[in-house]
Amino acid sequence: MPYKAAMPELPEVETVRRGLLPALAGQQIRKVLVRRSDLRIPVPADFARRLEGRRVTGIGRRGKYLLASCDGGLTLVIHLGMSGRLTIHGPDSAGARPGRFAHPAPLPGPHDHIELLTGPGARIVFSDHRRFGLMTLAEEASLPQHPLFKQMGPEPLGPDFTPALLAARLRGKDTPLKAALLDQHVVAGLGNIYVCEALFRAGLSPERRAGSLRGKSTVRLAEAIKTVLEEAIEAGGSTLRDYAKADGSLGYFQNEFRVYARAGEECSSPGCGATIKRVVQSNRSSFHCPRCQR
Numbered sequence: 001m002p003y004k005a006a007m008p009e010l011p012e013v014e015t016v017r018r019g020l021l022p023a024l025a026g027q028q029i030r031k032v033l034v035r036r037s038d039l040r041i042p043v044p045a046d047f048a049r050r051l052e053g054r055r056v057t058g059i060g061r062r063g064k065y066l067l068a069s070c071d072g073g074l075t076l077v078i079h080l081g082m083s084g085r086l087t088i089h090g091p092d093s094a095g096a097r098p099g100r101f102a103h104p105a106p107l108p109g110p111h112d113h114i115e116l117l118t119g120p121g122a123r124i125v126f127s128d129h130r131r132f133g134l135m136t137l138a139e140e141a142s143l144p145q146h147p148l149f150k151q152m153g154p155e156p157l158g159p160d161f162t163p164a165l166l167a168a169r170l171r172g173k174d175t176p177l178k179a180a181l182l183d184q185h186v187v188a189g190l191g192n193i194y195v196c197e198a199l200f201r202a203g204l205s206p207e208r209r210a211g212s213l214r215g216k217s218t219v220r221l222a223e224a225i226k227t228v229l230e231e232a233i234e235a236g237g238s239t240l241r242d243y244a245k246a247d248g249s250l251g252y253f254q255n256e257f258r259v260y261a262r263a264g265e266e267c268s269s270p271g272c273g274a275t276i277k278r279v280v281q282s283n284r285s286s287f288h289c290p291r292c293q294r
């Protein structure tokens with residue numbers, strides 16, 4: 001199936017965050033190995049030196065970025081890009097709490113670019129064969145002004161994400177709704193899959209002009225965005241609980257999509273009977289039901 005290699009979106013990143021917590025939160029980063037620094041933005045030359053010896057006090061998320069807060073006001077910023085993965089290895093001792101994510105440590109693979117070794121001996125490996133992901137450092141206090149976050153739109157699961165706010169972000173936009181929602185300046189964290197799913201739930205065509213949404217449509221869309229993300233996070237959480245993958249990698253899970261990658265199949269809305277259609281918008285596949293979505 002050609003759509004399997006999907007990029008991580010907000011729910012996958014959130015699942016990775018939750019999976020990392022037991023191995024990394026509260027732990028000291030004892031050693032940092034940088035094998036390759038030419039990621040989407042170069043890994044800073046002093047990356048290992050600044051990070052080694054710090055304790056991770058918490059792991060947050062902003063859009064598709066993971067933010068590991070360290071003592072001394074430093075934040076480790078991680079983005080998985082298109083193909084990035086975080087894998088936790090060892091140790092086997094139960095006291096270290098990587099728990100069921102503990103796996104024997106293999107030799108580093110050709111795409112294992114960065115490794116964090118924690119005090120209790122867990123190895124957290126960042127691999128990314130396409131290298132669109134990144135790991136960098138930022139001062140926690142300056143994160144809101146940081147180039148990666150300064151222009152970022154609201155968190156769709158945050159308390160401020162109301163239909164009125166969504167309407168304001170879409171107002172006057174001539175782009176198709178699909179493109180507007182993929183724009184991280186409009187809403188943070190959405191990608192191709194969850195935009196397709198949210199538009200289906202809201203009954204809105206991906207090709208509709210973004211600025212044309214009014215009243216109830218905006219309410220439906222804001223609710224649909226929250227619902228698809230919450231359901232996916234829940235599905236990711238259940239994957240984490242059952243995690244048995246031999247390599248310990250986090251965050252990718254099989255979800256049930258209603259339109260995504262279902263071109264040619266019958267629409268799942270009761271009584272609809274139409275066929276899910278695929279259209280290409282700005283080089284990305286959009287899937288929608290031409291009858292349910294207007």
Ligand SMILES: [Zn+2]
Nearest residue numbers: 267272289292
């Ligand atoms: Zn339909």
